[in-house]
Amino acid sequence: MASTFIIPLTTLPVGTRNLGPAAAGDAERSILLTIDRTVAGGLNSLTPASEVQADVMQSGDSGVTWRLQVGGTMPGGVLGNSSTLRVDLFPGMARLLRVTLTVSGPSPVAVAGSLVTT
Amino acid sequence: MAVAFDAVGPSSAGAGGTSISSLSWTHTNVAGNAALTVGCSYDNSTDAGVTATCKVDSVLITAATGNVESDAQTAGFAKAWTALGLASGARTVLVTYSSAGADLEGGSVSYTGAGGFAAAATASGTLSTSASVTVTGTAASSLVFGFAAAGDSINATSAPATSRFVNNLVGSAGNSTGNCAGSTSAGGGSVTCAWTLASSTNSAAIEVTAAAAGGSPQAQPGQTWLRRFHHRQVLLPPGPPAAAAPGAAGTIQPAPTFPQPRRRPARAVWAGISGSTGIRGTSQPYPAAQFPRRKPARAVWAKITGGISPGGSPQEWPTVPIPRLRPARAVVEFTPVTTTNQVPAVAPAGTIQPPPTLTPPRLRPARAVVEFTPVTTTNLVPGQQQPPPTFPQPRRRLVRAVIRGQAGTIGIPGKPQPEPTFPQPRRKPARAVIEFTPVTTVNQAGAAGPAGTLQPRPTLTWPRKRPARASTALLLHPVRTVNQPAAPLVVPVNPLPNGGSTEGALWEMARTGKWPERPPGFGPVGPVPSSSAVPPKPGERGWVGKRKRRFSWPKQDE
Numbered sequence: 001m002a003s004t005f006i007i008p009l010t011t012l013p014v015g016t017r018n019l020g021p022a023a024a025g026d027a028e029r030s031i032l033l034t035i036d037r038t039v040a041g042g043l044n045s046l047t048p049a050s051e052v053q054a055d056v057m058q059s060g061d062s063g064v065t066w067r068l069q070v071g072g073t074m075p076g077g078v079l080g081n082s083s084t085l086r087v088d089l090f091p092g093m094a095r096l097l098r099v100t101l102t103v104s105g106p107s108p109v110a111v112a113g114s115l116v117t118t
Numbered sequence: 119m120a121v122a123f124d125a126v127g128p129s130s131a132g133a134g135g136t137s138i139s140s141l142s143w144t145h146t147n148v149a150g151n152a153a154l155t156v157g158c159s160y161d162n163s164t165d166a167g168v169t170a171t172c173k174v175d176s177v178l179i180t181a182a183t184g185n186v187e188s189d190a191q192t193a194g195f196a197k198a199w200t201a202l203g204l205a206s207g208a209r210t211v212l213v214t215y216s217s218a219g220a221d222l223e224g225g226s227v228s229y230t231g232a233g234g235f236a237a238a239a240t241a242s243g244t245l246s247t248s249a250s251v252t253v254t255g256t257a258a259s260s261l262v263f264g265f266a267a268a269g270d271s272i273n274a275t276s277a278p279a280t281s282r283f284v285n286n287l288v289g290s291a292g293n294s295t296g297n298c299a300g301s302t303s304a305g306g307g308s309v310t311c312a313w314t315l316a317s318s319t320n321s322a323a324i325e326v327t328a329a330a331a332g333g334s335p336q337a338q339p340g341q342t343w344l345r346r347f348h349h350r351q352v353l354l355p356p357g358p359p360a361a362a363a364p365g366a367a368g369t370i371q372p373a374p375t376f377p378q379p380r381r382r383p384a385r386a387v388w389a390g391i392s393g394s395t396g397i398r399g400t401s402q403p404y405p406a407a408q409f410p411r412r413k414p415a416r417a418v419w420a421k422i423t424g425g426i427s428p429g430g431s432p433q434e435w436p437t438v439p440i441p442r443l444r445p446a447r448a449v450v451e452f453t454p455v456t457t458t459n460q461v462p463a464v465a466p467a468g469t470i471q472p473p474p475t476l477t478p479p480r481l482r483p484a485r486a487v488v489e490f491t492p493v494t495t496t497n498l499v500p501g502q503q504q505p506p507p508t509f510p511q512p513r514r515r516l517v518r519a520v521i522r523g524q525a526g527t528i529g530i531p532g533k534p535q536p537e538p539t540f541p542q543p544r545r546k547p548a549r550a551v552i553e554f555t556p557v558t559t560v561n562q563a564g565a566a567g568p569a570g571t572l573q574p575r576p577t578l579t580w581p582r583k584r585p586a587r588a589s590t591a592l593l594l595h596p597v598r599t600v601n602q603p604a605a606p607l608v609v610p611v612n613p614l615p616n617g618g619s620t621e622g623a624l625w626e627m628a629r630t631g632k633w634p635e636r637p638p639g640f641g642p643v644g645p646v647p648s649s650s651a652v653p654p655k656p657g658e659r660g661w662v663g664k665r666k667r668r669f670s671w672p673k674q675d676e
Contacts, residue, residue, distance in 0.1 A: 072138035083137040088129035
């Protein structure tokens with residue numbers, strides 16, 4: 001059963017912010033992170049000097065330690081409607097997911113999107 | 119020791135993303151001292167000039183291939199990297215491109231027992247339902263890693279290869295790549311890695327041979343690819359040479375994070391060297407006394423006999439001085455120059471000019487002078503005077519807005535200015551004040567008085583012409599008054615009945631029940647006793663009426 005965790009429209013300042021954590025079902029195997037680039041102040045409205053490094057982290061010990069599952073650099077500029085990252089979850093039970101967004105560049109970046117587990 | 123598969127990262131599905139410029143995942147190798155191969159595909163409408171690097175735990179690793187273009191076009195390419203000596207545990211693999219791609223896909227495979235990598239073989243195919251690449255001359259103890267990228271989904275890995283990961287991120291929506299797969303095949307002679315594709319599409323394939331310790335097979339273009347694609351196979355320039363020697367056990371020591379100090383400089387020793395270093399002058403003589411060495415200059419073998427030194431005889435000492443190849447330090451060479459003072463010259467003839475007896479004029483004025491050129495101004499031609507405005511002219515600027523503790527009456531937002539806490543000086547005096555300095559006058563001494571005689575004082579009292587001031591006081595003259603003779607006292611006749619007395623009137627009222635018709639001013643005040651009442655006696659007092667008013671009857675003689 002798929003679960004969707006909404007990333008509300010948020011303007012992120014330069015720096016790192018963690019979103020979540022969210023619980024992943026024991027039967028879910030993969031994750032798909034989608035960042036909308038078309039929102040006002042989003043990546044498509046910025047220059048390549050602005051970047052958002054998105055990392056999907058997974059924890060199997062209730063958030064004590066986190067392991068990178070997939071990460072990607074989403075640069076500014078018109079590059080389609082969305083940036084996505086897809087990877088399988090690491091097997092386990094009672095897993096937690098967290099999205100770490102790191103904004104770099106001259107200005108804040110507005111992001112919105114979702115994290116879907118299937 | 120044969121090379122064996124260790125782990126795949128991040129999983130059998132690989133990793134992928136769209137509209138990104140880098141892709142990272144975690145590779146967890148089980149064994150220590152593992153070897154790693156990384157494959158990643160870049161898909162974009164154009165990839166001209168795009169470069170790619172790969173890091174494992176922030177350390178750059180070796181590129182096994184260049185950009186292997188799919189069908190030799192510029193709409194997507196595959197690239198592979200290799201690394202040795204990974205410790206067991208989770209490792210972060212980061213593939214970074216110089217420009218963002220429409221999509222990136224990748225995966226990694228680790229091995230045990232690998233001592234190095236052979237040069238990679240690559241292939242580029244177009245519009246085919248399969249992709250393959252062949253490497254020849256592989257050792258039986260090696261393992262071959264195959265990586266393919268295609269513009270459509272990769273369905274399966276052809277036997278005998280073993281699929282390690284498949285990532286069909288974009289399926290048929292890829293440009294020239296967009297989907298990738300990795301596999302391993304056992305070594306031994308010619309090895310072909312092949313995959314079947316969902317549709318006829320472009321593809322690129324890479325084959326990297328993980329050689330066992332001590333082996334270093336050279337990959338050669340295979341014939342299988344030629345038969346299937348009917349294109350001339352191009353062997354790309356080999357990547358950096360693979361390490362031939364077996365890697366040391368353990369993990370790679372990371373680079374130091376702080377500057378390392380020099381161990382110790384050897385110190386320079388000057389000892390009896392003359393004329394060979396280019397320094398002019400005499401050299402320092404040998405010391406007369408023997409100075410003990412503070413520390414031995416080198417390791418000294420003592421009391422060890424046999425078995426240590428290599429065989430042969432030691433080199434003889436040189437019989438001639440060996441010049442230094444280079445001076446020990448920077449030397450400035452120069453030629454001494456002797457200078458001679460000039461002979462004193464003869465004094466000039468003539469006399470010394472005397473000092474001037476007059477004060478010479480200043481060459482320049484002592485103070486600043488503004489020099490200007492006279493300017494003749496000419497009045498303008500008389501014209502018509504500008505008539506006065508026919509409407510009120512607004513003030514250009516307000517003199518100054520003054521708020522004196524009145525809130526909300528001027529419309530200026532904000533908090534009104536508080537009353538001053540100290541007296542404010544008047545800007546202008548309230549009234550004109552003439553300030554003067556008192557002057558003391560002094561009569562002139564010794565001056566002669568005016569001529570003539572003083573007028574005598576008047577002997578008569580002169581009436582005042584006018585009163586000094588208005589007065590309301592009157593002059594009262596005593597007046598004698600005479601009273602008029604006393605007039606006879608008129609006593610009005612009492613018209614009351616019954617003899618005209620009050621008593622009679624009361625009796626008349628008691629009898630008739632009403633006050634007789636008489637002039638006012640007589641009789642008692644208050645209600646009259648009823649007719650049934652007992653007639654009071656003269657001088658008797660009592661109460662009458664419902665309200666019990668007090669009354670008093672006059673006596674008989676009153």
